[in-house]
Amino acid sequence: MVVVQVNVVGSGRNAERNAGLSVLTNPNDAAIEALRSAVNVAPENQALVQQLIKLLIELLKYEEAEHIARTALQHHPGSVVLQLCLADVYFRQGKDSHALAIVETLALGKDADPRAMVMHARLLQRTGDLRGAVATYKEAVDRDDEVADSDLESLLGIADLGTQDSELESDFDEPVPEFADHMAEETEDELSLLSERPEENFESVGGMQNVKDEIRVKIIYPLQHADMYAAYGKKVGGGILLYGPPGCGKTHLARATAGEVNSAFLSVGISDVLSMWLGSSEKNLNAVFQQARESRPCVLFFDEVDALGASRADMKRTAGRHLINQFLSELDGVEADNEGVLCLAATNTPWHLDTAFRRPGRFDRVIFVPPPDESARQEILKLQLQGKPTDSVDVRKLAAKTADYSGADLKAVVDCAVEAKLHEAVKLGIPKPINTKDLLKAAKQVRPTTREWFSAARNHALYANEGGIYDDILDYLKIKR
Numbered sequence: 356m357v358v359v360q361v362n363v364v365g366s367g368r369n370a371e372r373n374a375g376l377s378v379l380t381n382p383n384d385a386a387i388e389a390l391r392s393a394v395n396v397a398p399e400n401q402a403l404v405q406q407l408i409k410l411l412i413e414l415l416k417y418e419e420a421e422h423i424a425r426t427a428l429q430h431h432p433g434s435v436v437l438q439l440c441l442a443d444v445y446f447r448q449g450k451d452s453h454a455l456a457i458v459e460t461l462a463l464g465k466d467a468d469p470r471a472m473v474m475h476a477r478l479l480q481r482t483g484d485l486r487g488a489v490a491t492y493k494e495a496v497d498r499d500d501e502v503a504d505s506d507l508e509s510l511l512g513i514a515d516l517g518t519q520d521s522e523l524e525s526d527f528d529e530p531v532p533e534f535a536d537h538m539a540e541e542t543e544d545e546l547s548l549l550s551e552r553p554e555e556n557f558e559s560v561g562g563m564q565n566v567k568d569e570i571r572v573k574i575i576y577p578l579q580h581a582d583m584y585a586a587y588g589k590k591v592g593g594g595i596l597l598y599g600p601p602g603c604g605k606t607h608l609a610r611a612t613a614g615e616v617n618s619a620f621l622s623v624g625i626s627d628v629l630s631m632w633l634g635s636s637e638k639n640l641n642a643v644f645q646q647a648r649e650s651r652p653c654v655l656f657f658d659e660v661d662a663l664g665a666s667r668a669d670m671k672r673t674a675g676r677h678l679i680n681q682f683l684s685e686l687d688g689v690e691a692d693n694e695g696v697l698c699l700a701a702t703n704t705p706w707h708l709d710t711a712f713r714r715p716g717r718f719d720r721v722i723f724v725p726p727p728d729e730s731a732r733q734e735i736l737k738l739q740l741q742g743k744p745t746d747s748v749d750v751r752k753l754a755a756k757t758a759d760y761s762g763a764d765l766k767a768v769v770d771c772a773v774e775a776k777l778h779e780a781v782k783l784g785i786p787k788p789i790n791t792k793d794l795l796k797a798a799k800q801v802r803p804t805t806r807e808w809f810s811a812a813r814n815h816a817l818y819a820n821e822g823g824i825y826d827d828i829l830d831y832l833k834i835k836r
Contacts, residue, residue, distance in 0.1 A: 386410060394423070398430055401437065408440045412447065420444045428818070435461060435468055438818055442474055451478055452807070456814035459706070462491070469499040473507065480510055489513065548621050548643065550650055553614040560604060560611050561738055561762065562731020569722050570595060570612055574697045578616050578652055594686065594698035594717055596660070598705040599724035600805035600812075602763025605701035606658055608724070612699065613654035620654050621647055625662045628678075637681040644685040644696070651695030660700035660718075661707040679709055686717045703808065705824075706815045713824075723827035726761050726805045729754045735762050736794075739769040746788035753794050759803040771797035 390407040397403060404427040411420035424441040431437055438457050445454035455478055461471035472495035479488035489511050496503050557567050573595055577584045584590075597605040606622075613620035621643070628639045640663075647655040657663065664679055684690070686698065700718055702708060712718050727735055732754035740748060757765060772793045780786040813832060816825035829835075 387414070387416075398427070401427070401431060401434060405436060405440060408444070412444065417444055417448050421448070432818070435471070439468075439470055439474065442471075446474065446477065450810075451481060452811045453814055454478060456706075456811045457818055460815070460819035467498075469495040469502045472498070473502050473504055476511070477507060480507070485511065548623065548627060548646060550619045550621055550646070550653075552617065553610040553620050555607070555611050556614040557611050559614075559738065560608055561734030562727045563604065563608065563724065566597075566608065566722055566724055569720065570608070573720050574612060574654075574699075575616055578618070578695075578697075590694050594700065595720045595722060596705065596708070596713070596718035597699065597701045597722050597724050598703070600726060600761055600808040601703050602761035602804060603724050603726055604762045605724050606656070607762075609654065609656040609699045609701065612697075613656075616652065616654075618652040618654055618697070619647075619650040620656065621650070622656045622658065624658055628663055634677075636678045640678065640681050640685060644693075645691070647696045648691055648693065652697065653695065654697045654699060657698070657700040659702060660712075661702045661704050664709050664712050679711075683711055683717065686712075706819060721824060723825075723831070725827075725831050726759055726803075727765075729758075732757055732760065732765060735765050736769070739766055740789070743769075743773065744786065744788040746790045748789065748794060749791045752791060753798065756795060757798055757803075759805050760798075760801075761803065761805050764801055764803050764805075767801045768794060768797045771800055 387407070387410055390403065390410065393403050394400070394407055404423065408420045408423055408427075411417075411423065421441065421444045424437060424444060428434065428437050428441065438461065442454045442457040445451075445457070454474070458471050458475045458478060461468045462475035472491050476488045476492035476495065479485075479491060492504075492507060492511060492513070560567065577589065597608065599605065609622075610620060623643055628636055628643065630636045630639060643655070647653045664682055686693070698718065705721065713721060733750045736748075736750045736753055740750075753768075757768065760768070772789050775797065776787060776789055776793060809828070809832065812825070812828050813834070816828040816832075817834070820826065820829075
């Protein structure tokens with residue numbers, strides 16, 4: 356164990372000399388330098404690291420505190436204390452999404468850490484979710500009263516937890532009384548989604564060759580070689596979960612999958628399933644699967660699936676848990692055969708999805724859909740420029756200037772260039788084709804939207820990556836594991 360002792364100001368005959376030294380040397384700088392040296396000598400000593408981070412935070416040196424915490428976590432990747440230190444630094448910098456990415460993994464479930472729960476409550480309070488913040492804070496104090504925070508209680512308006520208004524603990528499992536009579540009279544039409552057969556196929560999807568190959572193995576080949584799969588006792592069906600930054604083509608890829616096998620395509624959104632009436636959401640979900648079974652072969656696509664299958668550990672309401680149980684039952688084909696029903700789902704936040712969805716037979720193949728690489732960006736730009744008046748556009752040059760741009764971002768670049776050209780044509784009265792210069796100028800006006808997503812995803816990949824499910828994110832960011 357390394358012991359650090361920093362004597363800043365002495366006494367007796369050396370007092371005068373030390374007093375003169377204190378004018379030239381900031382005592383805090385001397386203490387920080389001593390701690391830095393000690394941490395360099397013994398980077399495995401968590402107590403020293405925590406002390407250094409604490410001192411840096413007190414002196415508002417947040418960037419250095421963040422660097423020290425991240426470096427320390429490379430030596431102690433499972434340290435809850437260091438993760439909370441890093442989350443605290445993020446919180447103080449206003450990087451709430453970064454802090455939340457760390458805290459959520461520690462503050463949920465039966466083994467939740469009360470200290471993390473308090474931090475979670477702070478984050479909820481800052482985002483305006485006062486009810487959630489109060490409930491989370493109360494549960495944290497119930498688990499360990501030593502984490503009580505009077506400052507946070509003041510922000511939450513909690514004078515005494517023992518006399519807290521029971522209204523904050525109300526459960527919404529049952530419908531509110533004024534709706535009860537109407538529920539008996541309510542006769543809802545059976546849910547029916549629009550079934551279609553998309554014309555687009557994988558040729559309309561720029562790049563993403565690895566993702567296409569995964570889908571071929573899991574979904575397309577079993578349909579095209581059904582007899583061979585049957586000989587091995589392998590059913591045609593199953594599920595794939597697509598995740599990644601928004602705007603990178605997950606929905607388009609699902610439609611193209613249906614077009615590739617010439618099957619029916621059913622797209623399911625949150626509003627198609629969720630209902631205010633107790634039990635209706637489960638009925639709607641059953642109707643969706645039943646319609647898919649009657650249309651097989653059918654690609655059943657759930658967009659923003661985390662909204663329907665959020666982690667049950669996060670939920671306070673049993674109605675939400677019932678819906679997830681129904682979803683899992685439908686995927687398993689407990690009461691009906693799912694042969695020929697191909698389930699695809701997309702999410703931007705896979706860490707919010709209940710882990711039960713990733714078990715075999717459900718969404719057991721999890722595929723990362725990254726932003727398009729340079730060659731893929733060229734293909735996407737060509738597709739976006741089809742049918743538009745152009746003049747020798749150098750898509751290679753444009754693709755090289757648009758790193759980290761999603762497919763949606765590239766579409767925005769083309770749209771921006773078109774709008775500028777239309778504005779010019781209206782003024783001159785003569786339409787002119789789009790050129791490379793126009794597109795490069797438009798690209799400077801459109802910022803890539805994927806970077807914010809990777810900032811949050813990076814923390815999950817580093818600190819909540821059980822089973823290596825998010826290794827693809829680390830590989831994409833070129834972070835060593």
